[in-house]
Amino acid sequence: MDKIVGTYCSTRKLKVLICEGSITTADGSALVKVGNTTVICGIKGEFAVPGGDKSNEGYIVPNFELSPVSSPHVRPGPPSEEAQVISHFLSDLIKKSSFVNVEDLCIEAGKLAWALYCDLVCLDSDGSLTDASVIALLSALSSMRLPRAQVNEDTGLGEVTDTRDVKLQLNDFPVATTFGLFDGVYGLADPSNEEESLCGASFILTTSDNGLLFGCNKSGGAALPSQDLPSYMTIAVNRAKAVKSLIDTVCRDSDSINSIRSS
Amino acid sequence: MSLRSLSCEQSLLARCDGSARFKHGETSVVAAVYGPGDVKPNKEIINKATIEVTFKPKTGLPGCAETALEKILQDTCEAVILTSLHPRSSISIILQVEHDDGSLLPCCINACCVALMDTGVPMRGFVCAVACAVQQSGEEIIDPTLEQEQSAAAVLTFGFSNESEIITSHMIGQIAQEKFYSALSFASSAAKTVSDFYRSSAEKKLSKVRSCMSRNESMK
Numbered sequence: 001m002d003k004i005v006g007t008y009c010s011t012r013k014l015k016v017l018i019c020e021g022s023i024t025t026a027d028g029s030a031l032v033k034v035g036n037t038t039v040i041c042g043i044k045g046e047f048a049v050p051g052g053d054k055s056n057e058g059y060i061v062p063n064f065e066l067s068p069v070s071s072p073h074v075r076p077g078p079p080s081e082e083a084q085v086i087s088h089f090l091s092d093l094i095k096k097s098s099f100v101n102v103e104d105l106c107i108e109a110g111k112l113a114w115a116l117y118c119d120l121v122c123l124d125s126d127g128s129l130t131d132a133s134v135i136a137l138l139s140a141l142s143s144m145r146l147p148r149a150q151v152n153e154d155t156g157l158g159e160v161t162d163t164r165d166v167k168l169q170l171n172d173f174p175v176a177t178t179f180g181l182f183d184g185v186y187g188l189a190d191p192s193n194e195e196e197s198l199c200g201a202s203f204i205l206t207t208s209d210n211g212l213l214f215g216c217n218k219s220g221g222a223a224l225p226s227q228d229l230p231s232y233m234t235i236a237v238n239r240a241k242a243v244k245s246l247i248d249t250v251c252r253d254s255d256s257i258n259s260i261r262s263s
Numbered sequence: 264m265s266l267r268s269l270s271c272e273q274s275l276l277a278r279c280d281g282s283a284r285f286k287h288g289e290t291s292v293v294a295a296v297y298g299p300g301d302v303k304p305n306k307e308i309i310n311k312a313t314i315e316v317t318f319k320p321k322t323g324l325p326g327c328a329e330t331a332l333e334k335i336l337q338d339t340c341e342a343v344i345l346t347s348l349h350p351r352s353s354i355s356i357i358l359q360v361e362h363d364d365g366s367l368l369p370c371c372i373n374a375c376c377v378a379l380m381d382t383g384v385p386m387r388g389f390v391c392a393v394a395c396a397v398q399q400s401g402e403e404i405i406d407p408t409l410e411q412e413q414s415a416a417a418v419l420t421f422g423f424s425n426e427s428e429i430i431t432s433h434m435i436g437q438i439a440q441e442k443f444y445s446a447l448s449f450a451s452s453a454a455k456t457v458s459d460f461y462r463s464s465a466e467k468k469l470s471k472v473r474s475c476m477s478r479n480e481s482m483k
Binding site for chain 2: 081091092099203214219221
């Protein structure tokens, strides 16, 4: 069953909508709308053999695609440069920070582990794609329920039970906030597509609700005055707090519905 | 705390319009520039030059990581090249990694800038890039080696303009906000060393040209 909760986030009153459980065939999924930008994330868990030197770790493999339905500038075919950049951003966020422990995905060291394939598709591209993708990934990971798994002693293969109660623990909720820099002076949070094209530069701050910084990415364009950074950080942290409480509410509500169903 | 020894060589390749090899300690990147030249009609911009960057890693096939790096380099170079002076043309920059011992992104940005200078592409300034790794203990290391990067809590790369403003920034890992500001200030002062190095390499190259010219004059 879908659970939709909408809220107004502090950055320029853009509505953020999270809908978990949209894809019933996936182990975890979330549909997120930030303003008009819509990204859906579906997670499928598959068995994999842990690699040589990392025998107690599973895998989380994100892949972001821009669907031609999202924008007239997107053509069908292999992922564009924009999509590859976002895929790499998500992959770096997972691998290089410790907001999620890949050791939790290990079923039996050296023999079996979960590989989570996270597929993100943008259905409506109206700026700030990274923000929506990160929120979709976090919501899908929070709502994901895997079955219990173990290695069968006789066959050596993995087998699962019918119950779905294995959750992935997230240590932090890093939330990305895109800012557009207009005239090198005016900062615009959550720019839409039109606003991004008019801004001379843009940068992405990834922060968690407890003030930790996970990323500050700026790619060329007009210079960013470093004395303005603290105020941008405050906006980003407030955004992270609002998004985390939204994800928590949605998770709690969907948990309570599932427990009513099974009892 | 200081950078590793910087070295650069210019005009090392014969076929391209400009080239440079830039080294941060053992990390070595060769950049070649072709341009301004022809551009494919689908990439043509009517009022600006099209900047294309190709990044070749030392081993393996290029993937998402290489595409992301190309985008950062393209945007950084576009910020300093006077693209409106060459409309409907392309400036192609090709980078080849010779050895990666940490600080690869700053080395690539610096190699691009020196190669563009060698080509004579009109620019409004340089981007001086420097990386700073913040260890788990909280210690900041400027221009980290590969080993220091892999064991760090976060690796931050900054590209500064001539006026010490942030043009480009890239960060992986997680740190407290205060650590970010201290890493930024260390990187900003280290970038002045890179800027002085650009100036001294330009002077060396021009002094060679000057001495050649004066020798030609005296032979007449």
